[in-house]
Amino acid sequence: xxxxxxxxxxxxxxxxxxxxAVAVGERSLTYAELDGLSNQVARALxxxxxxxxxxxxxxxxxxxxxxxxxxxVLKAGACYIPLDPKSPAARLAAIMTDSGxxxxxxxxxxxxxxxxxxxxxxxxxxxxxxxxxxxxEAAAGAEAGATSQGPVVVxxxxxxxEPAGALGADAAVDADLAYILYTSGSTGTPKGVMISHRASLxxxxxxxxxxxxxxxxxxxxxxxxxxxxxxxxxxxxCKAAACMAVVPEMTSxxxxxxxxxxxxxxxxxxxxVPSVLTMLATYGNLRGFDLSRLRAIIFAGEVFPAKHLxxxxxxxxxxxxxxxxxxxxxxxCTWYEVPPGSAELTAPVPIGKACANTDAFAVTSxxxxxxxxxxxxxxxxxxxxxxxxxxxxxxxxxxxxVGNPFQAAYDEPAYRTGDLVTLDDEGNYVFLGRRDGMxxxxxxxxxxxxxxxxxxxxxxxxxxxxLPVPDEMLGSRLRAVICVDxxxxxxxxEVVDHCRRRLPGYMVPDVVEFRETLPRTSTGKVDRTGxxxxxx
Amino acid sequence: xxxxxxxxxxxGTGEDTQLEAVINDFISRELVQDASLLPLGNATSLLExxxxxxxxxxxxxxxxxxxxxxxxxxxxxxxxxxxxVDAICAYLRSRDGGKVGQAGGNG
Numbered sequence: 001x002x003x004x005x006x007x008x009x010x011x012x013x014x015x016x017x018x019x020x021a022v023a024v025g026e027r028s029l030t031y032a033e034l035d036g037l038s039n040q041v042a043r044a045l046x047x048x049x050x051x052x053x054x055x056x057x058x059x060x061x062x063x064x065x066x067x068x069x070x071x072x073v074l075k076a077g078a079c080y081i082p083l084d085p086k087s088p089a090a091r092l093a094a095i096m097t098d099s100g101x102x103x104x105x106x107x108x109x110x111x112x113x114x115x116x117x118x119x120x121x122x123x124x125x126x127x128x129x130x131x132x133x134x135x136x137e138a139a140a141g142a143e144a145g146a147t148s149q150g151p152v153v154v155x156x157x158x159x160x161x162e163p164a165g166a167l168g169a170d171a172a173v174d175a176d177l178a179y180i181l182y183t184s185g186s187t188g189t190p191k192g193v194m195i196s197h198r199a200s201l202x203x204x205x206x207x208x209x210x211x212x213x214x215x216x217x218x219x220x221x222x223x224x225x226x227x228x229x230x231x232x233x234x235x236x237x238c239k240a241a242a243c244m245a246v247v248p249e250m251t252s253x254x255x256x257x258x259x260x261x262x263x264x265x266x267x268x269x270x271x272x273v274p275s276v277l278t279m280l281a282t283y284g285n286l287r288g289f290d291l292s293r294l295r296a297i298i299f300a301g302e303v304f305p306a307k308h309l310x311x312x313x314x315x316x317x318x319x320x321x322x323x324x325x326x327x328x329x330x331x332x333c334t335w336y337e338v339p340p341g342s343a344e345l346t347a348p349v350p351i352g353k354a355c356a357n358t359d360a361f362a363v364t365s366x367x368x369x370x371x372x373x374x375x376x377x378x379x380x381x382x383x384x385x386x387x388x389x390x391x392x393x394x395x396x397x398x399x400x401x402v403g404n405p406f407q408a409a410y411d412e413p414a415y416r417t418g419d420l421v422t423l424d425d426e427g428n429y430v431f432l433g434r435r436d437g438m439x440x441x442x443x444x445x446x447x448x449x450x451x452x453x454x455x456x457x458x459x460x461x462x463x464x465x466x467l468p469v470p471d472e473m474l475g476s477r478l479r480a481v482i483c484v485d486x487x488x489x490x491x492x493x494e495v496v497d498h499c500r501r502r503l504p505g506y507m508v509p510d511v512v513e514f515r516e517t518l519p520r521t522s523t524g525k526v527d528r529t530g531x532x533x534x535x536x
Numbered sequence: 537x538x539x540x541x542x543x544x545x546x547x548g549t550g551e552d553t554q555l556e557a558v559i560n561d562f563i564s565r566e567l568v569q570d571a572s573l574l575p576l577g578n579a580t581s582l583l584e585x586x587x588x589x590x591x592x593x594x595x596x597x598x599x600x601x602x603x604x605x606x607x608x609x610x611x612x613x614x615x616x617x618x619x620x621v622d623a624i625c626a627y628l629r630s631r632d633g634g635k636v637g638q639a640g641g642n643g
Contacts, residue, residue: 086569086586222590250583253590254618256610276590283597285610442591473594497571505569 003174004197005235006074008204009035010166012241019215020243022064023265029064031241034071036164041072041105041130043162044154048126050103052077052171055180057096057104059083059114062225063246065131067234069105070179070225072130075167079177081192082225085110087504091190093120095182099192099391104151105130111153118151128154174198180391181228181328184446184507186437188453192391193328195228202385203331204235206356210322210335211269211296213240218293220245220262221271222252227443228328229300232271252276255283263289269296270319273443274304275473281312291316300324300332301443302475303431306345313342325351325431327445329400330415331385333358334429350428351421358383360429362421363405373425378435379417380405386415439468440475444506448478451509454502455480458495460488463518466509467532480509481531483518490514555628560621562599567592578621593618600624606631 002008012021013035020028029037050056056073058080060066073080081099083092096104096117103126106114111129118124174197185191213219219237223229237244251261258280262270277299280286297312297319304323313321321338336352338345354360362370362377370377382404389397401413420432437448448466455464463483468476484490492512499508519527556578564576568587573580582588588596596618597608606628617627 088570249586249589250615253583253588253593254613254615255590256613257615275594279590279594283608283610283613473598474591493565496565497574500569500571508569510566 002201002239004074004170004172005178005200005204006038006071006170008235008239009038009071012238016215016241019241021238021241022067022244022246023218024064024246025248027064028243029068034068035166037068037131038071038075039164039167040159040162041068041128042075042167044128044159045072045076045078045103045105047162048103048128048152048154050076050078053176054078054103055081055099055101057081057083057099057101057114058225059085059104059106059117059127060110060130060225061085061107061249062223062230063107063131065107066225067244069107069130070234073105074172074178077171077176079194080179082179082181082230083114084224084226084504085113088501089117089120090502091504092117095190095192096121096124098189099180102126103128107131108156115150115153124151126152126154128159129156130159131156172197174201175388177388181226183328184438184444184450185396186447186449188450190450191393191396194388194391195328195331196388199331199385199387200231200235202357202383203231203355204239206358207232207236207332208239209356211236211298213237213242213269215241217242217268218245218266219243219269219271220247220265220267222247222249222276223272227301228331229271229273231331232298255279256285256288259284259286259289259291262291262294266293268293269298270294271298271300273301274299274308275302275442275475277312278305278308278473281308281315284315286315292318294319296320296322298322298324300326302440303348305472306348309338309349310342310345313338317341323349323351325429326381326385327415327417327419329387330358330381330417333381333383333385334360336428348431350424350426350430352428354381355385358385361406362423362429367405369406370421370423373423376420376422376432379419379421379429380414381417382412382414386413439478441468441471441478442474442506444504446478446507451478451480451499451503451507454499454507455482455495457502458490458498460485460490461495462486463526465518465526465528465531467528469511477510478507479511479513481513481515481518483515555625556621558603559600559624559628563587563596563621566595566599576621578625580621581619582621583615583619588618596624600628604628604631 013031017032021031021034022029056078058069070080102123104114105128115127177194178197178200180192180194182190182192219233221233233244245265251257323336324332326333334351336350359382362379364377400416404412404414418435421429439446451466452464462485465481467479469479471477495512519530521527
């Protein structure tokens with residue numbers, strides 16, 4: 001019985017040991033290899049004193065090494081935390097400190113950067129290097145990161161000296177954490193969404209069935225590890241003993257190259273944010289390639305503009321088109337299949353109906369249940385797919401994991417998504433907007449409060465408001481309206497530079513505006529609505 | 537498009553370096569995420585340094601199309617033409633018999 005994510009690998013390695021599990025260009029790791037190597041990583045972690053329940057960082061882009069690493073963490077009974085090497089060091093340090101990471105797995109190229117984190121994260125004691133360079137360029141002197149004060153760097157050779165056989169009985173149960181994904185937090189610090197094995201498997205089992213994944217499938221998602229889309233191409237692929245194909249970053253950037261790559265790699269299932277698909281539809285020259293193997297295109301993370309989806313479906317009429325919806329806190333919780341041969345779409349497609357083993361319902365402002373078209377309410381989600389909470393923040397957890405408002409006999413959590421929805425004539429939920437300050441840009445969640453908090457760290461900034469500006473390609477652009485303190489002078493470049501040192505690129509404001517004062521509402525609050533209308 | 541800022545217009549006489557300045561300015565202000573890369577060299581690889589991601593490329597293409605009144609074809613959207621400020625400018629100059637570079641754009 002598979003009740004932990006690593007059981008998916010155990011079962012596929014037993015059933016299909018020679019099938020390719022992860023492919024990076026010409027090279028691939030078979031299921032037997034992935035199983036054996038991740039056993040070795042697990043033993044190396046245990047040898048470094050990692051205990052069940054510990055958090056272990058994965059400091060690497062999505063790659064074969066990263067997949068070996070994260071299965072190694074799970075097999076050691078620990079929980080993994082993706083650390084995006086492209087994030088600013090200050091944000092990574094905040095995440096590592098918050099989660100209490102003491103051991104990090106890196107690849108050959110990222111090991112020096114991972115080891116250097118010790119200067120701001122004193123508890124970091126070990127960096128384990130995973131993998132030869134499996135499709136990534138090896139940086140010279142990857143293991144030279146060890147200094148007398150720095151963390152211990154365990155080279156790959158030492159990991160390979162561990163036995164590759166299966167480990168003993170599992171210490172974990174399905175309620176234990178499998179991974180923590182950090183997302184933007186409204187108060188200025190990222191918050192860690194804790195996902196248990198059970199929650200992840202609830203999604204993985206539904207997703208495998210929904211897409212009919214099988215051994216012949218070649219699955220690709222360009223989403224990085226810290227983005228929950230990656231749960232699909234890592235774990236659902238593994239459950240089906242299919243092959244996870246890693247798209248080189250350089251390829252995914254250039255649409256025609258990507259189309260060519262999809263043809264050559266015979267990708268059959270694709271999962272990404274809509275903007276990558278918009279690029280592909282607009283610049284991919286899709287009719288020039290044989291993409292007949294591509295049988296499902298899944299998108300999630302933001303609204304797919306109807307115009308671009310229509311174009312994509314016209315260029316590429318073969319595959320199924322699936323819209324998956326769900327905040328990181330719930331995994332995917334509703335889905336909608338765009339009817340094939342849809343004529344010109346005029347409105348964004350619905351987010352659809354609840355997934356298996358999941359209940360989604362909307363609550364009106366009067367506390368009733370949304371039951372017919374025209375009624376609006378906030379979407380709530382109930383079921384095994386929910387997160388366990390925010391790491392180390394019970395207060396914030398209590399605000400979103402509330403009781404089921406329609407069932408009072410016993411305690412049962414329901415997640416308040418903050419998303420406003422209505423119903424269409426077929427009983428599908430349709431996304432209307434947000435209840436709070438969360439903005440989607442490039443598929444990433446941004447709490448404007450976190451950007452504002454970063455702006456306030458600048459000594460010359462007296463007041464700052466960040467507002468979304470709708471943008472067809474990006475979802476939203478971020479507009480910062482700033483009041484400078486007294487005589488201080490500040491340029492747009494200085495503001496942007498200040499933000500770049502504190503925030504990931506997608507959170508840096510695109511537009512910076514200076515004002516003497518901010519407009520206020522009658523209650524003295526900043527008039528965000530007035531400012532937003534003024535900016536259009 | 538809402539919220540789009542006016543990009544500083546190049547001034548002076550039609551020097552070759554004007555085009556580089558316009559492109560460098562846009563990339564530095566809109567696309568560079570890692571402050572340690574600034575000031576951005578015209579020969580710096582935008583791909584190796586991670587400055588260009590897929591949306592960054594899209595924004596860059598939209599910018600040069602609007603700014604110079606050209607259409608970037610699918611086949612031109614390749615790393616050879618977009619890997620550095622210099623490469624982008626060489627590509628733009630190859631368009632319209634070099635009119636783009638000399639006129640400094642019509643934006």
